[in-house]
Amino acid sequence: MKKICVIGNPAKHSLSPIIHNYWLNKYGIEGKYEIKEMKNENFAQFFLQIEKEGYSGCNITIPYKEKAYELVGVRKRESEFIGAVNTVWIEKGQLIGSNTDGYGFCENIEKSIQGFDFKGKKAVVLGAGGAARAIISAILAKGAEVTLLNRTIEKAEKLKNDFTDKGIDTQKILIKDWEQWEQILSLANILINTTSLGMSGQEELKLDLKNLPQEAIVTDIVYRPLMTKLLLEAQKRGNKIVDGLGMLLHQARPGFEIWFQEELKARGIKNVEVSKELRSKVEEHL
Ligand code: ATR
Numbered sequence: 001m002k003k004i005c006v007i008g009n010p011a012k013h014s015l016s017p018i019i020h021n022y023w024l025n026k027y028g029i030e031g032k033y034e035i036k037e038m039k040n041e042n043f044a045q046f047f048l049q050i051e052k053e054g055y056s057g058c059n060i061t062i063p064y065k066e067k068a069y070e071l072v073g074v075r076k077r078e079s080e081f082i083g084a085v086n087t088v089w090i091e092k093g094q095l096i097g098s099n100t101d102g103y104g105f106c107e108n109i110e111k112s113i114q115g116f117d118f119k120g121k122k123a124v125v126l127g128a129g130g131a132a133r134a135i136i137s138a139i140l141a142k143g144a145e146v147t148l149l150n151r152t153i154e155k156a157e158k159l160k161n162d163f164t165d166k167g168i169d170t171q172k173i174l175i176k177d178w179e180q181w182e183q184i185l186s187l188a189n190i191l192i193n194t195t196s197l198g199m200s201g202q203e204e205l206k207l208d209l210k211n212l213p214q215e216a217i218v219t220d221i222v223y224r225p226l227m228t229k230l231l232l233e234a235q236k237r238g239n240k241i242v243d244g245l246g247m248l249l250h251q252a253r254p255g256f257e258i259w260f261q262e263e264l265k266a267r268g269i270k271n272v273e274v275s276k277e278l279r280s281k282v283e284e285h286l
Helices: 016-026 040-048 065-071 101-112 130-141 153-165 178-187 229-237 245-259 261-266 276-283
Strands: 002-008 031-037 057-060 087-091 094-098 122-126 145-150 173-177 190-193 217-220 240-242
Touching (some): 002 040, 016 276, 065 094, 087 245, 101 240, 101 245, 130 153, 173 178
Parallel strands (some): 002 057, 122 190, 190 217, 217 240
């Protein structure tokens, strides 16, 4: 029986086992998805020997995404923009690392808003951390234009410089002062919060959306709580909103489809489904 795990610390509250075990069960695949909470000193050894430890692949979560990126044998291009991997599989004994956050983000928006196309859209992105890197690289590749605001402007500038160094065309990234964000909203087709502001136990994102066009979409990568103040405020004004849980569900798909590709092929399934049922199951555990 194939086994996959998620490695992190803390990892006990990871929602990944619910997602992957749901698909295993739904598609009648014999397999197991487990949590491996791992101390820092044990991570590298375990990770490098993961096949010997009995696993065919893994997800990596906080705080090991960057370390795993350093350790894998092959880095998929998406992971290079972030310097972090969240999905790992094995090919001929070699660890292959990818990052599916950007993919998960785009899928979530495109599946939630019918007919939405990032091409030519003006995105206002708040934050310049790892999540922002994943999202910005993915939406630029789809033809969006990005206005980036971060509390620490140097970090936004570093993101842009790193992207240029990695061969991304960064002409469509415009960096603005964090304080300017309320004015900048008037240009947005989509507003994306990638910061941790608004997450349970963190400061709120203090905002006034008065300049945001009514047609603009508002999305938050935070999913605890599911309805952040930002989303509630946007919904009240009549903007379309997309919560962050869908990104979590969609980023999980590529991993499952790679780890269990033979089993899925044998069942005639090309893509696994992020169904309403899966979403409600995960919501129960938020
Ligand atoms: P992740 O990898 O999840 O994106 P991260 O790399 O720690 O996490 O990035 C967190 C983001 O939230 C950063 O953009 C951070 O801004 P700074 O670069 O200025 O630190 C942003 N953030 C966190 N707390 C914030 C706060 N109180 N006000 C504004 N931005 C904040």
